[in-house]
Amino acid sequence: xxxxxxxxxxxxxxxxxxxxxxxxxxxxxxxxxxxxxxxxxxxxxxxxxxxxxxxxxxxxxxxxxxxxxxxxxxxxxxxxxxxxxxxxxxxxxxxxxxxxxxxxxxxxxxxxxxxxxxxxxxxxxxxxxxxxxxxxxxxxxxxxxxxxxxxxxxxxxxxxxxxxxxxxxxxxxxxxxxxxxxxxxxxxxxxxxxxxxxxxxxxxxxxxxxxxxxxxxxxxxxxxxxxxxxxxxxxxxxxxxxxxxxxxxxx
Amino acid sequence: xxxxxxxxxxxxxxxxxxxxxxxxxxxxxxxxxxxxxxxxxxxxxxxxxxxxxxxxxxxxxxxxxxxxxxxxxxxxxxxxxxxxxxxxxxxxxxxxxxxxxxxxxxxxxxxxxxxxxxxxxxxxxxxxxxxxxxxxxxxxxxxxxxxxxxxxxxxxxxxxxxxxxxxxxxxxxxxxxxxxxxxxxxxxxxxxxxxxxxxxxxxxxxxxxxxxxxxxxxxxxxxxxxxxxxxxxxxxxxxxxxxxxxxxxxxxxxxxxxxxxxxxxxxxxxxxxxxxxxxxxxxxxxxxxxxxxxxxxxxxxxxxxxxxxxxxxxxxxxxxxxxxxxxxxxxxxxxxxxxxxxxxxxxxxxxxxxxxxxxxxxxxxxxxxxxxxxxxxxxxxxxxxxxxxxxxxxxxxxxxxxxxxxxxxxxxxxxxxxxxxxxxxxxxxxxxxxxxxxxxxxxxxxxxxxxxxxxxxxxxxxxxxxxxxxxxxxxxxxxxxxxxxxxxxxxxxxxxxxxxxxxxxxx
Ligand SMILES: Nc1ncnc2c1ncn2[C@@H]1O[C@H](COP(=O)(O)OP(=O)(O)OP(=O)(O)O)[C@@H](O)[C@H]1O
Ligand SMILES: [Mg+2]
Numbered sequence: 001x002x003x004x005x006x007x008x009x010x011x012x013x014x015x016x017x018x019x020x021x022x023x024x025x026x027x028x029x030x031x032x033x034x035x036x037x038x039x040x041x042x043x044x045x046x047x048x049x050x051x052x053x054x055x056x057x058x059x060x061x062x063x064x065x066x067x068x069x070x071x072x073x074x075x076x077x078x079x080x081x082x083x084x085x086x087x088x089x090x091x092x093x094x095x096x097x098x099x100x101x102x103x104x105x106x107x108x109x110x111x112x113x114x115x116x117x118x119x120x121x122x123x124x125x126x127x128x129x130x131x132x133x134x135x136x137x138x139x140x141x142x143x144x145x146x147x148x149x150x151x152x153x154x155x156x157x158x159x160x161x162x163x164x165x166x167x168x169x170x171x172x173x174x175x176x177x178x179x180x181x182x183x184x185x186x187x188x189x190x191x192x193x194x195x196x197x198x199x200x201x202x203x204x205x206x207x208x209x210x211x212x213x214x215x216x217x218x219x220x221x222x223x224x225x226x227x228x229x230x231x232x233x234x235x236x237x238x239x240x241x242x243x244x245x246x247x248x249x250x251x
Numbered sequence: 252x253x254x255x256x257x258x259x260x261x262x263x264x265x266x267x268x269x270x271x272x273x274x275x276x277x278x279x280x281x282x283x284x285x286x287x288x289x290x291x292x293x294x295x296x297x298x299x300x301x302x303x304x305x306x307x308x309x310x311x312x313x314x315x316x317x318x319x320x321x322x323x324x325x326x327x328x329x330x331x332x333x334x335x336x337x338x339x340x341x342x343x344x345x346x347x348x349x350x351x352x353x354x355x356x357x358x359x360x361x362x363x364x365x366x367x368x369x370x371x372x373x374x375x376x377x378x379x380x381x382x383x384x385x386x387x388x389x390x391x392x393x394x395x396x397x398x399x400x401x402x403x404x405x406x407x408x409x410x411x412x413x414x415x416x417x418x419x420x421x422x423x424x425x426x427x428x429x430x431x432x433x434x435x436x437x438x439x440x441x442x443x444x445x446x447x448x449x450x451x452x453x454x455x456x457x458x459x460x461x462x463x464x465x466x467x468x469x470x471x472x473x474x475x476x477x478x479x480x481x482x483x484x485x486x487x488x489x490x491x492x493x494x495x496x497x498x499x500x501x502x503x504x505x506x507x508x509x510x511x512x513x514x515x516x517x518x519x520x521x522x523x524x525x526x527x528x529x530x531x532x533x534x535x536x537x538x539x540x541x542x543x544x545x546x547x548x549x550x551x552x553x554x555x556x557x558x559x560x561x562x563x564x565x566x567x568x569x570x571x572x573x574x575x576x577x578x579x580x581x582x583x584x585x586x587x588x589x590x591x592x593x594x595x596x597x598x599x600x601x602x603x604x605x606x607x608x609x610x611x612x613x614x615x616x617x618x619x620x621x622x623x624x625x626x627x628x629x630x631x632x633x634x635x636x637x638x639x640x641x642x643x644x645x646x647x648x649x650x651x652x653x654x655x656x657x658x659x660x661x662x663x664x665x666x667x668x669x670x671x672x673x674x675x676x677x678x679x680x681x682x683x684x685x686x687x688x689x690x691x692x693x694x695x696x697x698x699x700x701x702x703x704x705x706x707x708x709x710x711x712x713x714x715x716x717x718x719x720x721x722x723x724x725x726x727x728x729x730x731x732x733x734x735x736x737x738x739x740x741x742x743x744x745x746x747x748x749x750x751x752x753x754x755x756x757x758x
Contacts, residue, residue, distance in 0.1 A: 050713045051709075051712070053709065073717070073718075074713050075713075078713055078715035083713075086710070090706050090707055090709075091707075093731075094730070095728035099724075100711075103716060107715040
C-alpha cells in the first residue's frame with residue numbers, strides 16, 4: 001500500500017534537514033503505529049506525504065499502490081486515497097462544516113470520475129456517521145473547526161475520514177486532547193473502518209490509544225529516522241521505560 | 252437586525268459555486284459583443300443640443316428638458332473629483348457617445364413579443380428571464396423546496412429600456428414599475444415630486460452629468476401599505492462601443508410599503524474603457540422598507556488592465572419617514588474602476604440603514620467604495636459590514652462616513668470592515684470618517700486585514716479540493732455575512748462570481 005524508501009527532507013526556507021532517510025512499508029489492511037520523542041519528525045513525515053508546501057525532498061521516494069505520491073498535488077493525493085487527520089486541524093471561518101464536507105466528497109468523486117453524491121444521499125450519510133461520533137447537528141452547521149474544543153476538532157477529523165473513505169489513513173496524534181469517552185468513540189470509529197483494503201499509520205505518544213486500536217507494527221522515530229521497528233510490545237516498552245534505552249541502543 | 256435573520260443561505264450552496272466555476276472556461280463570462288445589432292447613435296460629445304436630442308428621443312415634456320439643461324450648465328463649471336484612491340486616465344467627455352439605441356427600438360414595441368429577437372437573444376444568453384414566467388428559485392436537490400417565485404425585470408440595453416415584465420400584474424397591486432422615460436411621460440407628477448430630491452442635480456460631477464444626459468433607467472412606486480408582490484429587478488447591459496451609459500433609477504416606497512429590488516450589470520470585453528455613471532435615488536416614507544441589492548459584474552478589463560468599465564455611481568436612500576428602513580447590499584466584482592458609495596440619509600426618527608458590501612478587485616482593478624450613514628433623526632440606527640478582497644495588482648479602498656448630527660440623539664452605528672489579501676502585490680485601505688455631534692450617540696468601528704491563509708488552503712486541498720476551489724471556499728466563507736443578506740438567487744450568483752473573479756489569483 002504505502003512504501004517509503006530512503007526519504008530525506010529539508011526545510012525549504014532554511015538549511016535544516018528534518019527527515020534523514022526514512023524507510024517504511026505499510027501493507028494493505030495493516031495498522032502501523034509511529035512513536036517517538038517530540039520534534040523527531042513524525043508530523044513532518046505526514047505533511048510531506050500529503051504534499052504540504054515548505055519542504056524539499058532531497059532523496060528517496062514515497063508511493064501509494066505504486067503511484068508516485070511526491071509527484072502529485074495535494075488534492076491528487078487525496079483523490080488517490082490518502083488522508084491525513086491533522087495534529088492541529090485548521091479553522092475556516094464562515095464555511096459550514098457540512099458545506100466543507102460535501103465540497104470535499106464531491107471533489108474527490110469528480111477526480112475519480114464518479115457522479116456527485118446527491119444532496120439527499122450526502123445528508124443521510126453524514127448524519128449517520130456524525131451520530132456514531134456523537135457529533136450533533138449543530139456542530140455540522142458551524143463553521144469548520146471554529147470554536148470547536150480540542151476534542152471536537154479531533155472527532156471532526158475522524159468524521160471527514162469516515163466520509164471520504166480513504167485507503168491510506170494517517171492519524172497524527174488524534175488521541176491528544178481526547179477525554180476517555182471520546183478516545184473510545186474515535187477508536188471505535190477507526191476500528192469500524194478497518195478493512196482488508198484500508199491501512200492506517202497512527203502517530204501517537206501513548207499506549208492508551210493502542211489498547212483500542214491494535215497495531216500490527218510499531219515504529220520508533222528519532223531525529224528524522226526510524227530507529228526501531230517491532231510488534232505491539234514495543235509500544236508497551238516505551239510506555240514503561242521511555243525512549244532513553246532505545247535511543248542509546250540506536251547510537 | 253431583522254434583515255439578516257430573515258434570509259438564510261442554505262448549506263450546500265457553496266458547492267454550486269464550485270460547479271459553476273468548473274464549468275466556465277474563460278474568466279469573464281458575459282464578454283461577447285452583439286455588434287450585429289444595428290444601433291442609432293447621437294453624434295459624439297455632449298452639449299445643449301445633445302441634451303435636447305436625448306430629451307426629444309424620450310418625448311419628454313418641457314420641464315424635464317429645462318431640468319436637464321440647468322444641470323448641464325452647472326456641470327460645465329465643475330471639475331472631475333480626485334479625492335478617491337484611484338488612478339484613472341483622463342476621460343475625454345467629448346469623445347463619447349451619449350445616446351445609443353438599437354434601431355429596432357425606434358418605434359417603441361408595444362409588448363415584449365414585438366421586441367427584436369436579437370435583443371431578446373442577448374438577455375437569454377445572460378440568463379435573464381424576459382418571459383413572464385415564474386422562475387424556480389430553489390437549488391436543485393436542496394434540503395427544503397422553495398416555492399416558485401416571480402421576478403419582474405426591466406431590461407436596459409445601452410441607452411434604452413427594452414421592456415419590462417409583469418407590469419400588468421404589478422399594476423393590480425398598485426405598484427408602478429416601468430422605465431424612467433415612460434414614467435416621465437405617464438406619471439409626471441410623481442417624477443416631478445421626487446426626482447432630484449435625494450441626489451440633487453448639483454450633487455457631484457458625475458451625478459450632475461447624469462442629470463443632464465440620463466437616457467433611461469427604472470422607476471418604481473409602491474403605494475401606501477402595499478407589500479410588493481414580487482421582487483423587482485433591472486438588468487443593465489452596455490453593448491455599444493465608446494458609449495457612456497447614464498441610467499437613472501427612482502424608487503419610491505410610500506408609507507408602510509415594502510419592496511425588494513435587484514440590479515445586475517454586464518458588458519462586452521472591449522479594449523477601450525467605457526463609462527457608466529448612474530444615479531439611484533430611493534425615497535422611503537414612514538414605516539416603509541426597501542431592500543436594494545446589486546450584483547455588479549461589468550467587464551473588469553483584461554489581465555493587464557486594458558479596457559473595462561469605469562463605474563462612477565451615486566446611490567442614495569432618503570429614509571424620510573419615521574421608522575423607515577433601507578438595506579443596501581452590493582457585490583462589486585467587475586469594472587476596471589469602481590467609485591461608489593451607496594448612502595443612507597436617516598432623517599426620520601427611529602429609521603434604520605444597513606449596508607452590506609463585498610468588493611473584489613483582481614488583476615489591475617481599482618475599487619474605492621463604501622457608504623455614508625448620515626444620522627439626522629432621533630434613535631436612528633445604522634450598520635455597515637464591508638468585505639474587501641484584493642488579488643493580483645488590485646487596489647481596494649473602503650471609504651465610509653458616519654455622521655451623527657446634533658439632533659440625532661441616542662443613535663447608533665456599528666461598522667465592521669474586513670479586508671482580505673491574496674498575494675503580495677495588491678493593497679487594501681480603510682478610510683473611515685466619523686463625526687459625532689451629540690453626546691448620547693454611539694459609534695463602533697472594527698477593522699481587520701488578513702491574508703488568505705496557506706494552512707487553510709492546504710487543509711482544503713488535502714481533502715481533495717483543487718487550489719481554485721479552495722480559494723473560492725475560503726473567500727466565500729470570509730464574505731458569508733454579506734452573502735446572507737442577499738436574496739437567494741442572487742446569493743448563488745454572487746458566490747459563483749466571487750470564485751470567477753478570483754480565477755488566476757493563486758498559483
Ligand atoms: N516549518 C518549519 N520551520 C522550522 N522548523 C520546523 C518546521 N517544520 C518542522 N520543523 C522542525 O522539525 C522538527 C520535527 O518537527 P515535527 O513537527 O515533525 O515533530 P513531531 O515528531 O511531529 O513532534 P511532536 O511529537 O511534538 O508533534 C522539529 O524540530 C521542528 O521544530
Ligand atoms: Mg507532531
